[in-house]
Each structure stands twice: as structure tokens, then as C-alpha cells.
Amino acid sequence: MAIEFSNVTADIIEANEFPEISRRYGVSGVPKVVINDSVEFTGAVPEPAFVAAIQQAVGVEPTPEDEPTQE
């Protein structure tokens, strides 16, 4: 996302080398993602969930999942 969008910056931080930052963000497992210092999650998540977390962090309504049409 950082590569495609200029308003996104992605910092990949090696937790062992920066223990004080890891402590500040309460990193106990990796990968841990922190978005705008407000929303966070630990572990790999599917892409739509990542997007939803970003939307939550910026205060945007999450995109509704496509519902299969009912006949």
C-alpha cells in the first residue's frame, strides 16, 4: 500500500533490534501492525481485514462485504 499510495507510509521494524519501541507498542508476538498509533492487530490477517482496520483508524465507514444476491 505504501508503494502505491503516497499518503501511506509503511515502517517495517525489526523488534529485537529496537526493544524500547517494541515495548512502547506492547509487541509480544509478530507480525504486529499498528495503524496511525490507534488501531493494532497481531498475526497475519486477510487483506480485507487489514483494509477494515485502516478504515477504522482513519474513521471511515468500512466497505461492506459483497453479499450474495438472494433470489
Add this chain to the structure above:
Amino acid sequence: MALIAERDRATIAQMFDENLVGPVKLVYFTIPKSLLYVPGRATCETCDDVQHLLEEVVGFSDKLTLEVHNLESEREEAQRYRVDRVPALIVEGSTEGAVRFYGAPAGYEFPTLLQDIQDASKGRTALSEATREAIGAIADPIHLQVFVTPT
């Protein structure tokens, strides 16, 4: 002594040859090792090794360049890139976006670095269209911090 194994060198060279489109600049901030220990002066145990690794990586393609900056003596550059810790690597491609690595891109992070270099070169990643639409609709700055370990 080469840091990248011989069997991997040909693979990486071929991968870059097939996938790199535009130029990519690797901007690297370091604190070089000093023979003299100065109390209170910041040190960086991995910085020199990471620099050697990056020098090898950019050697695999003409489209890659490495720019090395000293965090302590080049304060303006550090401020421009908003770098306050080392080792710090900014991968800059053809578009505005950039990915930053703090710490050694070792172990599982090394393939991530290689992939990011290729993506930056194309200005495009494997994101789904739905993701592109959703993120494209957001004007606010989005700061992602991803904590990882090499293993």
C-alpha cells in the same frame, strides 16, 4: 566475503532482470563502526553488515542504486527522510510511495525486501482492486508500523 550465498545470487540476478522496470533507489542511514569507544555515543551493531548486504543487492541490477548517509553527520538528510534510528533503509521507486525498513532485513525479511524492490520498481503491488479502491478513497495520512523478527 559475500553475504548472499552463491546459489542465491543467480536467482536474485535473474529475478531482478525479469521483474525490474523503473529505477529504484535504496536510501540507507547508518552509524559507521568506530574503533574508538566514546561513552554516550550511539553505536549500531548491525549497520555495517546491513550496508554490505545492500551493496551486494544493488550490484545485481543497473536499475538499483544505493545512497548511504551517516545519521550523525548528515542531520538535514535524516530530518528530510524523518529517520531517527538506524539501521534505516528507505526503498524509493518510481511513484511517491516508499517503504522503510528499520533494523537488519534478515531472515524472512530479506525476501520481503527483494519483493518490495520489485514492486517499487513497477509502482504496483499485488493488492486487490477492492483494496486499491478502498485505500484510494482515503485522503488522510496512513502510517503503518509493522513489527517483525527475522525468524
